[in-house]
Amino acid sequence: MNTATLELKNVSKLYRVGKKAVHALNPITFDLLGDPARIITVAGESGSGKTTLASIMLGLLGPTTGQVLYEGKDVSKLSGAQYRDFRKNVQAVFQDPFAVFNPFYQVDHLLEVPIRKFNPGLSKAARRKAMEEALEAVGLQPSEILGRYPHQLSGGQRQRINVARAIVIKPKILVADEPVSMVDASLRANILEALVSLRENYKVNILYITHDLTTAYHVSDSIIVLYRGSVMEAGDITKVVESPQHPYTQLLINSIPWPDLERKWDNQRYANPDIQEISGAGCKFYSRCPNRQPGCQVTPQLVPLFPRHLASCLLHQPQANLDSNLTQNL
Amino acid sequence: MEHLLDITGLTVSYYTDIGRAIALNQVDLKLKQGEKLGLVGESGSGKSTMGLAMMRMIKPPGKVEGGSVVIGGVDMLQLSDKEMLKRRLSTISYIPQGAMNSLNPVLKIKRQMIDAYKAHYPNHKLDQILQLAHEAMISVELPGHVLEMHPHELSGGMKQRVCIAIGILLRPQIIIADEPTSALDVVTQRQVIETLNRVQQKIGSALILIGHDMGLMAQSMDKVAVMYAGEIVEINDVQTVFTSPKHPYTQALISSLPRLQNRGEFRGIPGMAPSLYRLPNGCRFHPRCNQQQPQCQTTSPPKSVFEDEKYVTCHLYEAS
Numbered sequence: 001m002n003t004a005t006l007e008l009k010n011v012s013k014l015y016r017v018g019k020k021a022v023h024a025l026n027p028i029t030f031d032l033l034g035d036p037a038r039i040i041t042v043a044g045e046s047g048s049g050k051t052t053l054a055s056i057m058l059g060l061l062g063p064t065t066g067q068v069l070y071e072g073k074d075v076s077k078l079s080g081a082q083y084r085d086f087r088k089n090v091q092a093v094f095q096d097p098f099a100v101f102n103p104f105y106q107v108d109h110l111l112e113v114p115i116r117k118f119n120p121g122l123s124k125a126a127r128r129k130a131m132e133e134a135l136e137a138v139g140l141q142p143s144e145i146l147g148r149y150p151h152q153l154s155g156g157q158r159q160r161i162n163v164a165r166a167i168v169i170k171p172k173i174l175v176a177d178e179p180v181s182m183v184d185a186s187l188r189a190n191i192l193e194a195l196v197s198l199r200e201n202y203k204v205n206i207l208y209i210t211h212d213l214t215t216a217y218h219v220s221d222s223i224i225v226l227y228r229g230s231v232m233e234a235g236d237i238t239k240v241v242e243s244p245q246h247p248y249t250q251l252l253i254n255s256i257p258w259p260d261l262e263r264k265w266d267n268q269r270y271a272n273p274d275i276q277e278i279s280g281a282g283c284k285f286y287s288r289c290p291n292r293q294p295g296c297q298v299t300p301q302l303v304p305l306f307p308r309h310l311a312s313c314l315l316h317q318p319q320a321n322l323d324s325n326l327t328q329n330l
Numbered sequence: 331m332e333h334l335l336d337i338t339g340l341t342v343s344y345y346t347d348i349g350r351a352i353a354l355n356q357v358d359l360k361l362k363q364g365e366k367l368g369l370v371g372e373s374g375s376g377k378s379t380m381g382l383a384m385m386r387m388i389k390p391p392g393k394v395e396g397g398s399v400v401i402g403g404v405d406m407l408q409l410s411d412k413e414m415l416k417r418r419l420s421t422i423s424y425i426p427q428g429a430m431n432s433l434n435p436v437l438k439i440k441r442q443m444i445d446a447y448k449a450h451y452p453n454h455k456l457d458q459i460l461q462l463a464h465e466a467m468i469s470v471e472l473p474g475h476v477l478e479m480h481p482h483e484l485s486g487g488m489k490q491r492v493c494i495a496i497g498i499l500l501r502p503q504i505i506i507a508d509e510p511t512s513a514l515d516v517v518t519q520r521q522v523i524e525t526l527n528r529v530q531q532k533i534g535s536a537l538i539l540i541g542h543d544m545g546l547m548a549q550s551m552d553k554v555a556v557m558y559a560g561e562i563v564e565i566n567d568v569q570t571v572f573t574s575p576k577h578p579y580t581q582a583l584i585s586s587l588p589r590l591q592n593r594g595e596f597r598g599i600p601g602m603a604p605s606l607y608r609l610p611n612g613c614r615f616h617p618r619c620n621q622q623q624p625q626c627q628t629t630s631p632p633k634s635v636f637e638d639e640k641y642v643t644c645h646l647y648e649a650s
Contacts, residue, residue, distance in 0.1 A: 045515040046486070154602050155373065184372045185542045189586050189598035196594075211515040214545075214588045218596070238593070255520040257545030259587040261572050265520060265549055 005034040005172050005205065006057060006090065010066035013052050013229075025049040025056070025229045027066060030326040032057075032173055037203040039195065040330055041216040041237065043252070044226035050209045053226070054177045057207065058092050088118045091166035095178040097159035101150035107158075108146050110165050111135075118169045134168040135161070137201065138194035156187030163194050167202060174198065177209045192219045214256055217241045222308070222330040225249050228284040231302050235309035235329050245311040248285045283313070291315060304329065333639075334536055335361040335384075335504055340397035342376075342383050344606075351606035353379040353392070355560045360639040363503070366530065366537045368547035368568070370583075371557030372603050377540045378427070380557070381506045384538075385424045386414050401504065420450055423502040425493050425526075427509045432493060433481040439492055440477040446496055466495040469529050487518035491525055501533045508540045523550055544587055548572055553640075556580045559604055559614040564642045576642040578619045613645065621646060 013025040026049075032040070042050045055061035056068060059075045068075040070086045078086055094100060101110060111131045115122060122130070132142040138160040150158060159179060166174055176195065180188040196219055198204045210216055216223060216237065223240050225233045225248065233246040244250045254266055282297040283289070289296070295314050302310050303318030308329050323329065342354040353376045361367055371377045382388050384399050386406055399406040401421055406414065418424075426432045434442055443463040447454065464474050470491040481489055490510055497505055507526060511519040523539075527550050530537045539551060547554050547568060554571040556564045556579065564577040575581045582599045601618040604610055610617055616626040625645055634647040 045517055157602070185544065185586075187372075187598060189588075189596040193596040193598070196596075213516070217590070218588050218593055242590075251517060255516040257516075257520070257523075257543060257549045258589065259545040259548050259572070259584075260589055261548055261569065263590075265524070 005071060006032040007069040007072075008057070008066065009069065011056055011063040011068060012065045013049070013056065013061070014064040023229050024052040025063075028053070028231060028326075029066075030224075030330065032205050032207065033327070034172060034205065035203070037199045037205050038222065038330070039199055039206040039208055039220040041220040041223040042207060042209045042226060043211060043213055043216055043223055045211055045252075047228065048226040049229040050211075050226055051177055052229075054092075054175050054207065054209050057173075058090060058175055059086065084118070088169055089172040091169070091171040091174050093159075093162050093166050093174065093176040093179045096182055097155050097162060098150075098182075100162060101158060103150055105149075106146075107148055107150060107153065107161055110161065111168055114165060114169050130168055131164075134164040137167060137197065138164045139190060139197075140164065154187070155183050156190055159183050159187075159191050160194055163191065163198070167198060167204065170202065171204060173205045173207070175207045175209070178211075179208075180215060181210070181212065188215060195219055212256075213241060213252055214258070224326075224330070225252070230284050231310075231312060231326070232285065233309075233311040233313075234302070234326060235306075239306065239309045245305055245309070245316055246285075246313045247289045247291050247315075249311075251288075302326065333360045334363045334365075334402060335359070336398075336400040337384070338398055338400075340380070340383055340399065341395045342379050342388055343393055343395055345391045345393065349607050352609070353560050353606060354383065356397070357560075357562050358633070358641075359555065359562065359565070361504070361536050361538070363536060364530075364534050366527075366539070366550065366552045367565075368551035368554045369538055369540045369557065370542055370544060370547060370554060372542065374559075374603060374606065375557040376560040377557050378508055379560075381424060381508050381538065381540055384504075384506060385418060385422060387424070416450060419446060419497070419502060420500040421502055422504040422506065423497040423500070425490075425497045425505065425507040425510050427512060433489060435481050437480070438477070439479055439481070443477070443496055443499060446499055450500060462499065463495075466499050469498065469532055470495045470525050485518075486514050487522055490514065490518075490522050494522070494526055494529060498529050498533060498535075502535055504536045504538065505530060506538045506540065509542075510539075511543075511546070512541070519546075526550075544572075544583065556583065559609060560606060561614060561643065562641075563615065563644070566636075566640045566642075567638075570640075576647060577615075577644050578621045578646075579615050582618075582620070613643075 008028060008030055010027045010029055012027040015022045015024050042053060044050050056063050062076055075086060112127060115127050115130055135142045135145055140160055180191050183191060192215055195206055199206060208220055220237050222235060223237045224231055227248050233240055233249045244253050281299050283300050286292050286296050300312040300314050302312040304310050304322035304324050305316050305319060307322060310329050337359040340354055340357045344351045344353055369377045383394055388394055394407060444459055447459045463477060467474055467476060472491055511522050523546055551568050554566060554568050555562050558579050564580050571580060575584050586597050586599055604614060612628045613626045613631050616622050623645055631643045631645045632648060633641045633643050635641045
């Protein structure tokens with residue numbers, strides 16, 4: 001079985017503020033295939049369009065151009081029952097583990113509402129069992145969690161409950177928008193481990209959105225690097241992180257503060273990002289790129305360089321015998 | 331060499347309806363001129379409280395209950411409020427966590443720097459102050475025209491660098507930077523930390539970087555102090571902390587770090603940090619410790635001091 005569960009066809013997003021327009025996301029086409037389950041990272045700095053992409057995939061935001069198809073049907077035109085099915089199967093985990101809880105309810109409430117909504121026929125005991133299973137799947141002891149109030153739990157526990165909430169109704173796709181950026185470094189490992197076990201044990205496809213390539217490298221199978229709404233590089237995670245080809249990806253990877261005394265920051269100095277939005281044609285990274293050349297004024301295409309490794313940079317010659325389709329390279 | 335900063339027995343508690351939370355318990359710390367120390371720990375381990383206590387900026391319900399913070403022979407905690415006001419920014423300065431929220435949105439950057447300067451030297455001439463403000467901007471690599479801008483016109487990284495520029499305006503002996511990059515992405519984070527290191531070197535002050543990102547500590551610090559539940563459990567040079575950490579908590583922290591070599595391995599620290607209202611008896615880390623001994627449950631471990639003011643508080647090192 002290799003049916004695409006979620007397809008993005010030429011999806012782009014334009015935000016208009018008065019007379020100004022900001023291209024938050026330039027046209028992107030790729031599918032999230034149902035099988036085999038994978039974790040795909042979408043990486044980039046603030047303003048790169050990664051959260052816009054997540055909101056479009058979740059159906060929270062309509063694309064300016066293009067279509068999002070869920071099991072072959074346009075998400076914006078789903079009927080009531082179809083939309084419920086989409087909502088059930090495409091779940092989200094957000095950045096802030098503190099903001100999503102209502103402090104007046106026990107955490108059970110957060111877990112129980114989606115079960116009641118999507119599985120109304122379940123008995124109380126069956127609901128409880130589903131909740132316990134979901135909590136165990138993210139590495140929490142149900143007896144320590146159920147019946148507690150949010151303030152009694154740590155940030156790491158709350159974020160894992162958020163993951164449990166998303167999986168309690170057994171979705172096919174999980175969109176995790178910066179799930180660990182507000183959690184202490186020592187607790188991140190637990191949440192990431194929970195994500196990996198979801199892929200292994202429940203076959204959930206995960207879109208992991210982050211600016212932290214260290215954690216991306218540890219959990220994901222493939223990566224899409226965005227800069228100002230355009231894909232700079234994409235492909236197999238180990239290939240992209242271990243031998244980045246695009247100057248922007250190289251900048252991202254060289255900026256990681258590796259917890260390793262042998263691997264210090266290099267001496268390369270990079271230009272600061274412009275405050276103004278760059279409009280018009282040309283490589284988005286032009287103004288900051290250490291290797292820019294006159295030819296970069298033309299927008300570069302995303303082309304294959306190696307098997308499962310694409311980049312959009314003039315420095316590299318495309319390999320004509322390889323597939324340039326983004327989905328095939330993820 | 332004389333120590334620039336000498337903190338002994340610093341204790342801070344917060345009094346709330348639930349009871350007394352001991353946020354800092356008998357903390358000792360010494361720092362030489364020009365030294366760079368990273369202060370790491372989980373949320374709630376007391377690292378920000380420590381920075382604020384050094385600045386005498388603990389507000390009720392918090393209370394400094396004991397100890398001393400001696401900088402250049404003067405105990406900050408014994409000064410009058412007025413004298414302390416003079417020391418802030420000129421002797422010891424604090425770069426806050428959220429640069430976004432610490433600048434006044436309705437004043438130009440220039441005005442905010444002049445105000446800070448005038449509070450210390452009301453009689454200095456304006457063009458003289460502007461000259462210094464300009465130099466501070468150059469040292470954080472911001473163009474001079476930023477002085478004429480309002481905070482909303484700047485990006486997060488630029489605002490954080492403005493905060494650094496204000497922090498070094500009076501060339502303090504100690505700079506405390508409290509998670510200066512936690513809201514920034516990796517590229518900007520690197521620029522801010524490198525800026526901080528450059529200005530620190532230029533003015534020769536000591537730097538305390540508060541944070542939980544061990545990667546930043548490895549990249550730029552000389553020494554690392556590890557905090558757990560209101561105590562410093564280990565202070566060591568950065569080399570030792572990363573290659574042969576002493577305290578079991580430091581060991582767990584180091585092995586939980588994601589590196590290039592251990593892809594797909596996850597080693598979190600089991601359990602969670604204790605509540606500051608209900609601390610365990612004996613060693614505060616013993617319920618989560620993998621090298622626990624019988625005395626850990628009953629007796630607080632003593633400080634085992636090594637050379638150069640490094641120490642570890644753990645029963646394992648008691649004999650030496």
